[in-house]
Amino acid sequence: SQTIHQWPATLVQPVGSPLSLECTVEGTSNPNLYWYRQAAGRGLQLLFYSVGIGQISSEVPQNLSASRPQDRQFILSSKKLLLSDSGFYLCAWSPSSYQPQHFGDGTRLSIL
Amino acid sequence: AQRVTQPEKLLSVFKGAPVELKCNYSYSGSPELFWYVQYSRQRLQLLLRHISRESIKGFTADLNKGETSFHLKKPFAQEEDSAMYYCALSPPAYSGAGSYQLTFGKGTKLSVIP
Numbered sequence: 001s002q003t004i005h006q007w008p009a010t011l012v013q014p015v016g017s018p019l020s021l022e023c024t025v026e027g028t029s030n031p032n033l034y035w036y037r038q039a040a041g042r043g044l045q046l047l048f049y050s051v052g053i054g055q056i057s058s059e060v061p062q063n064l065s066a067s068r069p070q071d072r073q074f075i076l077s078s079k080k081l082l083l084s085d086s087g088f089y090l091c092a093w094s095p096s097s098y099q100p101q102h103f104g105d106g107t108r109l110s111i112l
Numbered sequence: 113a114q115r116v117t118q119p120e121k122l123l124s125v126f127k128g129a130p131v132e133l134k135c136n137y138s139y140s141g142s143p144e145l146f147w148y149v150q151y152s153r154q155r156l157q158l159l160l161r162h163i164s165r166e167s168i169k170g171f172t173a174d175l176n177k178g179e180t181s182f183h184l185k186k187p188f189a190q191e192e193d194s195a196m197y198y199c200a201l202s203p204p205a206y207s208g209a210g211s212y213q214l215t216f217g218k219g220t221k222l223s224v225i226p
Contacts (some may be wrong), residue, residue, distance in 0.1 A: 036216075041218070042218060043116070043198070043216040043217050043218040043219060044198065044200075044214075044216035045216075046213055046214065046215075049213065059213070090156065098144075098202075100146070100158045100161065101158075101214060102157075102158075103155050103156040103157070104155065105155055106155075
């Protein structure tokens with residue numbers, strides 16, 4: 001069966017430091033991959049999605065970037081974190097477009 | 113622009129009472145609609161989607177295009193229904209809008225009182 005792993009579960013970083021959150025999917029090939037953020041008091045917001053290796057689409061302008069170096073690996077990065085980057089980050093996958101998405105456990109990111 | 117509104121942040125009901133979690137949407141067309149649920153210490157997971165017309169764990173949701181609503185209902189609440197519920201919308205598959213882009217509401221926390 002398919003599984004999704006996301007790490008770390010929690011992260012505390014100082015302002016201006018770099019960021020790397022990783023997400024991997026097992027048991028499937030060529031999945032669609034997604035990064036969401038949930039800021040305090042707000043709904044889930046789609047940040048990036050990818051339909052294949054090296055293919056990244058960004059939904060909102062921001063301080064973050066995403067990469068997909070391998071078929072089942074999706075990385076969320078930043079060169080310099082801002083206070084506004086604090087939030088709960090969720091990775092998700094779907095078998096293909098227009099199929100339901102399956103979510104990871106999330107990473108709670110706190111910026112000091 | 114597409115938008116999903118869940119007007120209640122918190123909904124408390126007694127066990128055995130009916131439950132209705134409200135969801136209204138804004139979309140120029142016929143979107144696909146979903147309810148996701150997150151139980152305590154568990155992952156966000158799909159509860160149901162409107163095109164399936166199914167009942168999951170006793171919950172149903174009816175799409176009302178006139179009122180642009182997709183309220184989630186259950187006739188008799190159970191304690192294990194306590195969770196965070198999110199309504200979500202995506203463009204229909206035939207729209208060619210690209211990948212499966214979900215727009216979520218802010219969520220409603222359902223608390224079932226024993």
